[in-house]
Amino acid sequence: EIVLTQSPGTLSLSPGERATLSCRASQSVSSSYLAWYQQKPGQAPRLLIHDASSRATGIPDRFSGSGSGTDFTLTISRLEPEDLAVYYCQQYGSSRTFGQGSKVEIK
Amino acid sequence: QVQLQESGPGLVRPSETLSLYCTVSGDSISSSYWSWIRQPPGKGLEWIGYIYYSGGTNYNPSLKSRVAISLDMSRNQFSLRLNSVTAADTAVYYCASGRGYFDLWGRGTLVSVSS
Numbered sequence: 001e002i003v004l005t006q007s008p009g010t011l012s013l014s015p016g017e018r019a020t021l022s023c024r025a026s027q028s029v030s031s032s033y034l035a036w037y038q039q040k041p042g043q044a045p046r047l048l049i050h051d052a053s054s055r056a057t058g059i060p061d062r063f064s065g066s067g068s069g070t071d072f073t074l075t076i077s078r079l080e081p082e083d084l085a086v087y088y089c090q091q092y093g094s095s096r097t098f099g100q101g102s103k104v105e106i107k
Numbered sequence: 108q109v110q111l112q113e114s115g116p117g118l119v120r121p122s123e124t125l126s127l128y129c130t131v132s133g134d135s136i137s138s139s140y141w142s143w144i145r146q147p148p149g150k151g152l153e154w155i156g157y158i159y160y161s162g163g164t165n166y167n168p169s170l171k172s173r174v175a176i177s178l179d180m181s182r183n184q185f186s187l188r189l190n191s192v193t194a195a196d197t198a199v200y201y202c203a204s205g206r207g208y209f210d211l212w213g214r215g216t217l218v219s220v221s222s
Binding site: 001033035037043044045046047050051056057088090092095096097098099100101 | 151152153154167168201206207208209210211212213214215
């Protein structure tokens with residue numbers, strides 16, 4: 001099973017700042033089959049990024065994904081108050097597993 | 108606009124079978140892949156499995172011995188059965204579209220396992 005480890009556990013930033021979230025895999029994720037989700041309190045997750053860097057339909061361009069192999073990154077270029085959420089990475093190259101999540105707090 | 112809605116009992120006794128349904132509106136279930144994912148309270152996400160229009164399935168190896176996902180074309184629904192449940196199966200259960208990544212999710216339904 002591919003284990004995904006996300007860091008940091010919690011990130012506290014001010015509106016307008018840049019957020020960088022990391023997802024590290026225990027083994028290489030084939031074909032960059034990695035996705036990112038946003039889960040706001042009390043809501044279902046929402047797909048942000050698939051195939052490591054492709055934005056899902058309707059996702060603002062301030063969200064971007066990058067990486068390959070075992071190291072992936074989600075960047076929020078300019079934080080907005082509504083970005084308060086937990087962010088999960090997920091791989092689908094070998095079965096499907098999720099990271100434990102990174103919480104973004106807005107100062 | 109495609110929407111997914113989970114339904115089923117909110118309480119299941121230990122050792123019994125959990126059964127949930129996902130009704131798809133705005134699209135035919137014969138057009139895609141359909142998945143179940145769960146989230147224990149305050150914890151992360153766990154993929155359970157998916158089914159596709161031909162009826163073929165793929166399950167999480169850790170749950171494979173206890174899980175069955177099936178389609179009901181007449182009702183445009185797919186369902187989840189998880190047998191021999193324990194307290195560790197208490198979670199919010201989500202249905203979603205997709206087999207690799209999951210691009211549309213239901214709101215989720217909380218299932219508690221307790222006597």
